[in-house]
Amino acid sequence: MSKVQRMPWWWAAGGCAGLVAVTLVVPLGTAGWVAGLAYLVVSSALLTRGLVGAPRFGPANGITATRSALVGIATALAAASFAHAISTPLFVAIASVALALDAVDGYVARRTGTATELGARFDMEVDAFLLLVLSVYDVRYVGAWVLAIGLMRYAFVVVGWMLPWMGALLPARYWRKVVTAVCGIALIVVAAGILPPVLDLAAVAIALALLVESFGRDVIWLARSELTRRRTRVLSKASTDGKAA
Numbered sequence: 001m002s003k004v005q006r007m008p009w010w011w012a013a014g015g016c017a018g019l020v021a022v023t024l025v026v027p028l029g030t031a032g033w034v035a036g037l038a039y040l041v042v043s044s045a046l047l048t049r050g051l052v053g054a055p056r057f058g059p060a061n062g063i064t065a066t067r068s069a070l071v072g073i074a075t076a077l078a079a080a081s082f083a084h085a086i087s088t089p090l091f092v093a094i095a096s097v098a099l100a101l102d103a104v105d106g107y108v109a110r111r112t113g114t115a116t117e118l119g120a121r122f123d124m125e126v127d128a129f130l131l132l133v134l135s136v137y138d139v140r141y142v143g144a145w146v147l148a149i150g151l152m153r154y155a156f157v158v159v160g161w162m163l164p165w166m167g168a169l170l171p172a173r174y175w176r177k178v179v180t181a182v183c184g185i186a187l188i189v190v191a192a193g194i195l196p197p198v199l200d201l202a203a204v205a206i207a208l209a210l211l212v213e214s215f216g217r218d219v220i221w222l223a224r225s226e227l228t229r230r231r232t233r234v235l236s237k238a239s240t241d242g243k244a245a
Contacts, residue, residue, distance in 0.1 A: 005048050007057040008065060012044040015069035019076055026087050028080045036076025039129070043068055050118050060109035061119050063101055068126045070098035071133065078137045091137065092192045098130055099184040102177070127180050128153035134187035141190050141197070142204050149183055149208050152215055165226035170218055179214040183207040 135150030
């Protein structure tokens with residue numbers, strides 16, 4: 001295994017060290033350790049596979065990997081919270097840092113000229129899983145419907161497996177990052193418990209509406225692109241048949 005492909009495991013080791021440090025504040029229990037370790041191992045394995053043939057790991061990927069390690073710790077805390085009380089400020093702090101660093105890795109990638117398709121995908125998947133973890137944690141405050149925020153990305157992927165045209169490459173759109181940030185902030189605010197319940201519900205509802213709009217816009221773009229491709233194929237076939245006649 002090349003040095004580049006080993007790099008994700010250093011961050012996984014850092015995440016494990018973070019789990020050990022967290023146990024000094026709150027016991028994670030079996031559920032917490034299993035969830036945290038599972039995330040760190042699976043995410044590192046997938047990133048290692050994606051890095052096959054890559055010339056370098058890059059500083060931006062390093063920042064995203066740091067975010068991923070923090071998400072692993074947040075995952076452990078969220079899982080542990082269903083078995084016993086945890087330190088909510090600690091969970092909120094870790095999730096907040098992971099979310100805030102989302103504004104850093106892309107900037108670093110552009111400034112250093114190291115932006116890659118893999119890096120963008122890695123960043124997106126870390127964002128998606130952080131939203132899922134926050135949604136799971138917030139179920140106790142606003143109800144199970146909040147899981148729609150965390151599961152929407154994965155539902156989109158599943159539909160893409162069933163409908164190949166839904167898996168086509170989408171054009172870059174900054175609005176997606178904005179919506180992700182808004183959703184993350186809303187879910188963290190709910191987790192912090194600093195607002196009245198009615199405002200928690202309103203914040204999550206607004207976040208979900210924005211996410212539906214963002215995914216809906218992508219689905220419409222993909223559907224129109226597929227329709228255009230089909231029309232092009234029909235016209236091309238008709239033209240070929242006409243010439244053959």
